[in-house]
Amino acid sequence: MRLDVFLANSGRIPRRTQAKQACEQGLVEVGGNAAKPSTSVEVGQEITLRLGMSVRKYRILQLPQRPVARKVRDEYSQLVSAEPISGQTD
Numbered sequence: 001m002r003l004d005v006f007l008a009n010s011g012r013i014p015r016r017t018q019a020k021q022a023c024e025q026g027l028v029e030v031g032g033n034a035a036k037p038s039t040s041v042e043v044g045q046e047i048t049l050r051l052g053m054s055v056r057k058y059r060i061l062q063l064p065q066r067p068v069a070r071k072v073r074d075e076y077s078q079l080v081s082a083e084p085i086s087g088q089t090d
Contacts (some may be wrong), residue, residue: 001063003030003047004037009064010076012049021023046080057081 005020007028020037022028028035029048041047043061048057058077068076 001040002037003028003035003039003041006041006060006063007047007049011068011070011073012047012058012077013051022049022051025041047077050085053080053085055083055085 004019007013007022008016013019013022016033019028023035023037023039026034026036027050030039030041031044032046032048035047040064043060043063045060047060048055048058057080059080060077062076064076
């Protein structure tokens with residue numbers, strides 16, 4: 001399954017066009033490497049998203065064939081870690 005489709009169908013990024021833009025801007029990694037929207041993903045891989053003010057890492061549990069409801073999103077990807085983006089000076 002394409003990365004941008006997975007991100008949109010799993011609800012981690014609301015729309016496929018936004019998922020595509022995030023990938024093109026280098027905000028998405030698969031297995032520690034920058035990923036294109038067309039990158040193929042499989043169950044067990046880890047995806048890192050640098051969106052907003054945090055870095056979140058997810059493990060793929062299932063590949064949704066269509067958009068899933070908010071209450072079942074955790075059945076498709078598991079949050080492995082979440083950290084605030086550092087680099088701000090106080």
